Amino acid sequence: MIRRLLRGVGLATRGEVHAAEAKLRDGRARLEKATARLAEASAAAQRAQETRREDARRFKARVTELESDRQRHADRHQDAAARASRQIAQLTEELRQRDRQLEASLRQETELEQQVASAKQDLETARESLSAIEVKLDILEGAANVLDVRTRGLRPSRSDDGPG
Amino acid sequence: MGQDSAPRPYLSIVLTGRNDGYGGDFVKRFLASLQFNHRELSGRGVSHEFVLVEWAPVAGAPLLADLVEARCPPPVSAALRTVVVDAAYHEAMTLNPLLRFHEYLAKNVGVRRARGEYILVSNCDVILGRHILAQLERRSLEPQVVYRAPRRDLVAALDIEHLHWEALEDQANLARPGKQLRPPYFRGSTGDFIALDQMSFHRLRAFNEIYRLARVGVDANLLVLALSSGLTIVDIGGPVYHIDHEGSFQTLKAKYVAGESDAQHGHERWNFNSVVYRNRPQWGLSDAPEEPRGPRRTYLQFSWDAVPPLVDLSGVVLPARREDGSSSTSADA
Numbered sequence: 001m002i003r004r005l006l007r008g009v010g011l012a013t014r015g016e017v018h019a020a021e022a023k024l025r026d027g028r029a030r031l032e033k034a035t036a037r038l039a040e041a042s043a044a045a046q047r048a049q050e051t052r053r054e055d056a057r058r059f060k061a062r063v064t065e066l067e068s069d070r071q072r073h074a075d076r077h078q079d080a081a082a083r084a085s086r087q088i089a090q091l092t093e094e095l096r097q098r099d100r101q102l103e104a105s106l107r108q109e110t111e112l113e114q115q116v117a118s119a120k121q122d123l124e125t126a127r128e129s130l131s132a133i134e135v136k137l138d139i140l141e142g143a144a145n146v147l148d149v150r151t152r153g154l155r156p157s158r159s160d161d162g163p164g
Numbered sequence: 165m166g167q168d169s170a171p172r173p174y175l176s177i178v179l180t181g182r183n184d185g186y187g188g189d190f191v192k193r194f195l196a197s198l199q200f201n202h203r204e205l206s207g208r209g210v211s212h213e214f215v216l217v218e219w220a221p222v223a224g225a226p227l228l229a230d231l232v233e234a235r236c237p238p239p240v241s242a243a244l245r246t247v248v249v250d251a252a253y254h255e256a257m258t259l260n261p262l263l264r265f266h267e268y269l270a271k272n273v274g275v276r277r278a279r280g281e282y283i284l285v286s287n288c289d290v291i292l293g294r295h296i297l298a299q300l301e302r303r304s305l306e307p308q309v310v311y312r313a314p315r316r317d318l319v320a321a322l323d324i325e326h327l328h329w330e331a332l333e334d335q336a337n338l339a340r341p342g343k344q345l346r347p348p349y350f351r352g353s354t355g356d357f358i359a360l361d362q363m364s365f366h367r368l369r370a371f372n373e374i375y376r377l378a379r380v381g382v383d384a385n386l387l388v389l390a391l392s393s394g395l396t397i398v399d400i401g402g403p404v405y406h407i408d409h410e411g412s413f414q415t416l417k418a419k420y421v422a423g424e425s426d427a428q429h430g431h432e433r434w435n436f437n438s439v440v441y442r443n444r445p446q447w448g449l450s451d452a453p454e455e456p457r458g459p460r461r462t463y464l465q466f467s468w469d470a471v472p473p474l475v476d477l478s479g480v481v482l483p484a485r486r487e488d489g490s491s492s493t494s495a496d497a
Binding site for chain 1: 258259260261374375376377434435438439474475477480481482483
């Protein structure tokens, strides 16, 4: 009854006040905890954001670096390709030149072979002619010997030489 | 020459010799092979004549022709014609005073006068083998083909007067291993067997009469000429037989090996493989005056008109090369 009366005038009992104070303390404590957790969460979020920003920076830097590498490689490859093209052109030209030289050598070789064949033919002809000349010389030598014998046979004997 | 009206035989066998005791008892060996060959040819129905050219008979000695005819049975004598060549031809024609017998000039005399469809140039002591006789019996020789036959030398101890096939064909009687003839020339004892149709023999103008310094190589020289003139040379397929004797080329070759210039066969190493010849149209002493001395004998009297020039260098000819690398006679050397 007293409590009801006090409530009616807007007062509360000590117990109620104590209970209310306790609830208030709990509330404050929860609030402080929540505030602390919020602060922690904010800090964590801040840190996470910082981390993401840092990651983004690193990523960007890495991308930039890779892009640079790629460009460098591309440039290098382009240079190499250009050099290779120049070398190919040069080699192609050298090859053509060698082909021309080879053709010239082959022509020269063919000419030399023809000259050798012709020389062999000449040699064979010369040998044959020499054989024929040897035969002719044999005949002439034989004839000379025979005529020599005949001439000696015709020589007058000493008694035919005349007086004295 | 006599017997011109007689039927033309299928085969003339041209032989040369004289009574100079060549190789011991030459007449005995000649008679033995003559009778054997005649018997075998007649037995096979091969019409034939033997043309014996007695070249430069030895002065003061009986003629070989007389000795042979005196000892020959009549059927053999009937098939034998002899041409005796005045010894002055040898003296007038030779270019080698050491050469006592110009075998191939003598053979040309026989070839020129042989009447057979085919002419076999051989030697007096050569015996025809069975395979050759069979070919002749079949008349299977072809024109423009030079037939060659390898020679089998038989031991001197063989009884030549009683020849029979068993003795000839007995390997134990071989004096030395027989040589195989090899293309293109089929050379080897060539003078013992060269058979060719008469027309081709005349077209070639027979053996070399330009190079009159040797006996050796003249036969092979004909083969070079024949091949280069487009004729074919073949081995007839069977051998001839020859009985060893003193003075054969085989034995003389060893004797004169140290001094070739003294060899009675003349130069051995002249260029008979690479140089050929073109005889005069009067080859074989065709212009020599012929004096008949009996029904089957002719004597060639000496006449300077019949003697070829001592030197005829235009007759020394090179075989012209053909596309295939072989050769044919053409240009003057």
